[in-house]
Every structure is written in structure tokens, then in C-alpha cells.
Amino acid sequence: MRRILVTGALGQIGSELAPALRARHGVERVVSSDLDGLAPRSPAADGPYERLDCTKLEDIRSAMRRHDIGEIYHLVAVLSAVAESDPERAWRVNIETLHNVLIAAREFSGRVFFPSSIAAFGPSTPRVGAPQVTVQRPSTMYGVTKVAGELLCDYYATHFGVDARGLRLPGLVSYVAQPGGGTTDYAVEMLRSAALGERYACFLAPKTRLDMMYMPDAITAIIQLMETDPARLKHRNVTAMSITPAELAAQIRERAPQFVVDYRVDPLRQSIADSWPQSLDASAAREDWGFAPRFGLAAMTEDMLCRLGAQVDASKPGRRQGETGDAERKTTRSARGAAG
Numbered sequence: 001m002r003r004i005l006v007t008g009a010l011g012q013i014g015s016e017l018a019p020a021l022r023a024r025h026g027v028e029r030v031v032s033s034d035l036d037g038l039a040p041r042s043p044a045a046d047g048p049y050e051r052l053d054c055t056k057l058e059d060i061r062s063a064m065r066r067h068d069i070g071e072i073y074h075l076v077a078v079l080s081a082v083a084e085s086d087p088e089r090a091w092r093v094n095i096e097t098l099h100n101v102l103i104a105a106r107e108f109s110g111r112v113f114f115p116s117s118i119a120a121f122g123p124s125t126p127r128v129g130a131p132q133v134t135v136q137r138p139s140t141m142y143g144v145t146k147v148a149g150e151l152l153c154d155y156y157a158t159h160f161g162v163d164a165r166g167l168r169l170p171g172l173v174s175y176v177a178q179p180g181g182g183t184t185d186y187a188v189e190m191l192r193s194a195a196l197g198e199r200y201a202c203f204l205a206p207k208t209r210l211d212m213m214y215m216p217d218a219i220t221a222i223i224q225l226m227e228t229d230p231a232r233l234k235h236r237n238v239t240a241m242s243i244t245p246a247e248l249a250a251q252i253r254e255r256a257p258q259f260v261v262d263y264r265v266d267p268l269r270q271s272i273a274d275s276w277p278q279s280l281d282a283s284a285a286r287e288d289w290g291f292a293p294r295f296g297l298a299a300m301t302e303d304m305l306c307r308l309g310a311q312v313d314a315s316k317p318g319r320r321q322g323e324t325g326d327a328e329r330k331t332t333r334s335a336r337g338a339a340g
């Protein structure tokens with residue numbers, strides 16, 4: 001059985017995808033990798049880990065050879081708001097690393113998963129129910145790299161037979177690893193503030209509608225996509241809900257009536273959000289390969305507040321050593337990226 005490589009494994013998605021793959025295929029079969037060494041109590045330390053800079057093709061080749069890699073989940077990227085502040089780096093990281101992974105996958109007969117995003121659409125895409133096949137003229141560098149990435153995967157599939165698959169994911173909401181400085185991150189930040197009993201200053205306007213998905217549904221969709229007969233895979237759009245900051249705040253207040261949100265709009269992230277569709281049409285993914293998210297807004301809010309509440313409780317002073325719970329081990333990482 002060939003092994004699986006997860007690149008960018010310490011990020012928001014990788015922190016949950018790598019453990020899910022290890023649970024499914026066995027700890028030793030999944031090699032996690034990222035730029036940095038592992039922190040002492042990192043959950044990624046329970047199995048093989050490689051320090052791997054994916055801008056270096058030779059290093060990817062070497063890791064694939066040493067571990068006999070047959071499948072790569074390529075999660076490396078500079079995300080939306082960060083990419084706008086350093087577009088040259090975003091192009092280098094997002095495109096060069098994907099190209100390196102595709103070259104290595106071709107040489108070692110490997111399969112590739114590449115996550116695209118709602119950012120692959122732009123202001124000229126239909127704003128409501130953006131179709132699978134439609135105008136893709138994004139106005140952000142992040143979006144430009146996502147469209148180019150989709151095309152690069154298609155090229156390697158068509159010309160070199162590389163089994164490269166992808167999803168257009170919406171903004172992801174999760175409690176294990178913390179997103180930072182991004183466009184859809186407000187949802188995680190708002191829920192975390194509520195769990196801490198704090199006010200929240202939202203950087204998007206209250207009626208900004210965007211697609212979102214709870215991380216467990218995204219992990220299921222990624223694994224399901226990679227296990228599906230390729231003949232059934234034609235479409236990339238997936239989503240679970242289309243929500244606004246005001247709607248999320250209202251859901252939170254149903255459970256924490258004292259919760260207060262202020263709105264302090266950040267022009268950069270608001271302009272990015274305004275360039276994206278308000279919702280995607282994911283009906284073809286449901287029909288083609290059975291994509292079926294379990295969490296809507298109410299269920300996601302309930303679960304997030306419960307999980308984050310457990311993290312807050314676990315971090316309170318006075319807990320004895322050895323009492324550390326699962327929630328506490330899954331520590332949040334420092335702010336770094338930005339959600340879709």
C-alpha cells in the first residue's frame with residue numbers, strides 16, 4: 001500500500017484532514033508535512049512528519065521516494081487577504097508549489113487533491129447560485145491562483161494522465177486550528193468571542209452574504225471525492241450554507257442572549273467579499289457523487305459553541321496536570337492565513 005502525503009498539514013484544513021486520513025488508513029500510512037518543525041505536543045506528532053518546503057521540487061521528489069507516496073493532499077497556500085498584501089509571494093507559493101506537486105505526481109504515478117475556492121469566481125460571475133461552469137474572472141490574486149490552479153490540474157490530467165481532483169470550497173468554520181486575517185474568518189472569530197463571553201468587532205458588514213461549511217463536512221467531502229470512481233466526477237462546487245454575519249450573530253444570541261457584535265468594516269476584506277458570489281450551486285456534486293453536508297447554520301453554531309466552550313474551560317487556571325482534555329490538546333495556532 002503506497003503512502004499518503006499531506007502538505008501544509010499544520011494549517012486549518014490539514015490539522016483535521018491528516019488525523020482523519022490517519023484514522024481511515026492507519027497512522028503510518030499518512031505523512032504530514034509543513035514548513036516548520038513540530039511543536040512538542042502537536043497532534044501531528046502521532047505519526048510520520050516531514051519538514052517540507054513545497055517550493056523546492058527536489059525536496060518533494062525526495063519525500064515521495066523515501067516514503068513511497070502515491071497520493072498527495074496539497075493544502076499549501078497563501079490565503080485571500082494575505083495574498084492581497086503580498087501578491088508576488090502568493091503567486092510563487094500557490095502556483096509554484098502546485099506545479100511542483102503535479103510534476104512529482106506525474107513522475108511517481110501519484111494522485112493529487114487540490115482545494116480550489118469560491119475565490120475562483122469574480123464580480124462578473126452570477127452572484128446567486130454561481131453555476132459549475134460559468135465566468136471565472138476573479139479580481140483578487142488569491143482567486144487568480146485558484147483559477148490557474150484548476151487549469152493546471154486539468155492540464156496535467158488531460159496531457160499526462162495525472163489523477164488530479166479538486167473542490168471549490170466555501171469559507172470553512174472550525175475550532176481545531178484557528179484561521180487568521182482572512183475574509184471568511186469572521187465566523188470563527190465571532191463564535192470564539194461568544195465562547196469567551198466577549199464582544200466581537202466584525203470586519204465585514206452585517207449583510208455580507210457568503211457560502212460557508214463546517215469543517216467535518218469539508219473533511220468528509222474531500223475524502224469522499226478522492227474515493228469516488230473518476231467517471232462520476234465532473235463538478236467542483238460544494239457548499240453547505242449561505243450566511244451573513246448578522247444571521248450568525250442571531251444564531252449565537254439564541255444560545256447566548258447577552259452576546260454583542262459591533263461592525264468595524266475592513267475595506268480590504270469587504271472588497272474581497274463583495275467580489276465573490278453570495279452562494280454556489282452545488283447540486284451537481286450532490287447528484288454526481290453523493291455530496292451531502294450534515295451541518296447547517298444552527299447545527300454548526302451549536303457544535304462550535306460546545307467545542308469552543310470546552311476549550312475555554314480546559315484552559316482555565318487551576319486545572320491539574322493530566323486533566324488536559326482533547327479540546328486543550330488541539331491548541332490553536334498563531335494567526336497566519338486567511339480562510340477561503
Ligand SMILES: NC(=O)c1ccc[n+]([C@@H]2O[C@H](COP(=O)([O-])OP(=O)(O)OC[C@H]3O[C@@H](n4cnc5c(N)ncnc54)[C@H](O)[C@@H]3O)[C@@H](O)[C@H]2O)c1
Binds near residue numbers: 097170
Ligand atoms: N480554510 C478555508 O476556509 C479554505 C476555503 C477554501 C479553500 N481553501 C484552500 O485549502 C487549502 C488549505 O487551506 P488552509 O485554510 O488549511 O490554509 P492555512 O493557511 O491554514 O494552511 C496552509 C499551510 O501551508 C503551509 N505552507 C505555506 N507555504 C508553504 C510551503 N512553501 N511549503 C510547505 N508548506 C507551506 C503553511 O505553513 C500552513 O500551515 C488552501 O489551498 C486554501 O486555499 C481553504
